[in-house]
Amino acid sequence: xxxxxxxxxxxxxxxxxxxxxxxxxxxxxxxxxxxxxxxxxxxxxxxxxxxxxxxxxxxxxxxxxxxxxxxxxxxxxxxxxxxxxxxxxxxxxxxxxxxxxxxxxxxxxxxxxxxxxxxxxxxxxxxxxxxxxxxxxxxxxxxxxxxxxxxxxxxxxxxx
Amino acid sequence: xxxxxxxxxxxxxxxxxxxxxxxxxxxxxxxxxxxxxxxxxxxxxxxxxxxxxxxxxxxxxxxxxxxxxxxxxxxxxxxxxxxxxxxxxxxxxxxxxxxxxxxxxxxxxxxxxxxxxxxxxxxxxxxxxxxxxxxxxxxxxxxxxxxxxxxxxxxxxxxxxxxxxxxxxxxxxxxxxxxxxxxxxxxxxxxxxxxxxxxxxxxxxxxxxxxxxxxxxxxxxxxxxxxxxxxxxxxxxxxxxxxxxxxxxxxxxxxxxxxxxxxxxxxxxxxxxxxxxxxxxxxxxxxxxxxx
Numbered sequence: 001x002x003x004x005x006x007x008x009x010x011x012x013x014x015x016x017x018x019x020x021x022x023x024x025x026x027x028x029x030x031x032x033x034x035x036x037x038x039x040x041x042x043x044x045x046x047x048x049x050x051x052x053x054x055x056x057x058x059x060x061x062x063x064x065x066x067x068x069x070x071x072x073x074x075x076x077x078x079x080x081x082x083x084x085x086x087x088x089x090x091x092x093x094x095x096x097x098x099x100x101x102x103x104x105x106x107x108x109x110x111x112x113x114x115x116x117x118x119x120x121x122x123x124x125x126x127x128x129x130x131x132x133x134x135x136x137x138x139x140x141x142x143x144x145x146x147x148x149x150x151x152x153x154x155x156x157x158x159x160x
Numbered sequence: 161x162x163x164x165x166x167x168x169x170x171x172x173x174x175x176x177x178x179x180x181x182x183x184x185x186x187x188x189x190x191x192x193x194x195x196x197x198x199x200x201x202x203x204x205x206x207x208x209x210x211x212x213x214x215x216x217x218x219x220x221x222x223x224x225x226x227x228x229x230x231x232x233x234x235x236x237x238x239x240x241x242x243x244x245x246x247x248x249x250x251x252x253x254x255x256x257x258x259x260x261x262x263x264x265x266x267x268x269x270x271x272x273x274x275x276x277x278x279x280x281x282x283x284x285x286x287x288x289x290x291x292x293x294x295x296x297x298x299x300x301x302x303x304x305x306x307x308x309x310x311x312x313x314x315x316x317x318x319x320x321x322x323x324x325x326x327x328x329x330x331x332x333x334x335x336x337x338x339x340x341x342x343x344x345x346x347x348x349x350x351x352x353x354x355x356x357x358x359x360x361x362x363x364x365x366x367x368x369x370x371x372x373x374x375x376x377x378x379x380x381x382x383x384x385x386x387x388x389x390x391x392x393x394x395x396x397x398x399x400x401x402x403x404x405x406x407x408x409x410x411x412x413x414x415x416x417x418x419x420x421x422x423x424x425x426x427x428x429x430x431x432x433x434x435x436x437x438x439x440x441x442x443x444x445x446x447x448x449x450x451x452x
Contacts, residue, residue, distance in 0.1 A: 005166065021163070022163075022164055022165065022166030022209065023161040023162065023163055023164060023199075024161075025161075025196065044200065045197045045200070045201075046193055046197055046260065046263070046264060047350070049261065049263055052263055058235075058237070058266040058267075059262050059263050059266055060263050060266050060267055061193075061263040061264065061267075063196075064191075064192050064193045064196050064197065064263075064264075064267060065192055065196070065267065066166065066189075066192065066196065066209075068166050069192075069211065069213075071168075112262065112263070115262070116262075130262075130349070131261075131262050133261045133262075133348070133349035133350050134260060134261015134262055134263045134264065134349075134350060135261070
């Protein structure tokens with residue numbers, strides 16, 4: 001077995017230092033080393049987006065990245081969305097608009113939605129659908145998810 | 161995934177030394193959207209993985225007076241987000257903005273797309289049409305070759321032992337030129353091309369005549385195909401639907417497609433013609449509007 005590497009990163013605002021094998025994906029590291037099991041494994045080959053997280057401001061599939069690659073990076077996962085027990089506007093609107101049924105794809109959708117609203121606070125429907133094209137939902141259908149993102153954008157706008 | 165050593169070279173020399181020493185058992189990692197997936201299904205089993213993203217020469221993205229340099233580790237997303245590049249090379253935006261979803265675009269690189277050498281690679285036809293050169297470094301020094309000569313077969317490249325892609329260099333667009341890329345997929349997003357095509361044209365000052373054209377087709381042969389004859393036939397001819405149809409016919413005759421889960425030989429041959437015509441119309445339109 002190759003030597004474990006020491007990795008130091010910031011995860012959801014907190015410093016995280018851990019050891020991992022080069023062959024462990026970022027997804028595996030998040031779930032199995034850091035016990036952040038909110039991020040889900042769907043296809044494990046970059047198609048479904050269930051494992052979406054944000055690394056240094058860029059939306060990525062954590063299954064297509066190695067854990068050792070986040071050394072020195074800032075990682076945001078679904079666990080970082082709620083603050084002080086208060087849901088993020090996106091989490092609220094996904095609930096209100098029923099943007100989920102089984103919920104497996106939801107952490108990935110939330111992170112893609114967050115990355116979208118970080119980059120485009122007032123997105124068009126087309127932009128929303130384009131940004132979420134890398135996330136698959138097999139139960140809800142996408143209309144409710146799109147409505148949830150539109151509503152969250154309005155809430156965030158009102159907060160500013 | 162199999163066990164491997166992971167090294168993050170900080171300089172090109174360090175990477176070249178490691179590549180020379182480990183040969184085919186070493187593999188460069190750029191965005192990882194192909195390599196990591198291949199390693200997971202054991203289609204790739206390198207003993208040593210070299211992270212390309214901390215080598216300065218591979219991270220250059222530079223527009224200058226004579227063209228554009230795209231380092232091998234530069235992501236698709238950083239290319240299409242650069243407004244100056246997007247304005248000068250819209251065909252690069254056409255392709256980099258439709259590979260995978262936003263997640264893939266944030267990691268996947270043009271250099272990786274080229275080195276992965278998939279027949280359906282979405283950035284390669286545009287690179288060929290734009291006349292891009294692949295700049296390589298290896299144990300015997302530097303060399304460069306046109307992108308159309310880089311891929312030798314599915315997954316096979318012209319890279320020699322210990323050699324690596326440093327960047328691709330795209331010349332400055334000529335006056336009155338335009339380029340366009342498109343692909344056919346049966347859905348709106350997130351799919352692999354059934355066929356894709358790129359065209360780049362240079363028109364005369366009145367924009368009624370072709371001076372030259374370059375056409376490339378993907379997913380219709382073992383490698384992305386530069387169809388030199390389809391572009392050459394347009395030189396000195398009027399910009400017309402007849403000439404577009406003639407180039408499309410030549411492109412359709414030149415392809416050597418296979419039948420697979422995404423399409424049949426007949427469909428791909430037909431698509432090669434349709435997409436060549438559409439790519440040419442798109443390129444002509446951009447040349448006329450001064451939007452390259």
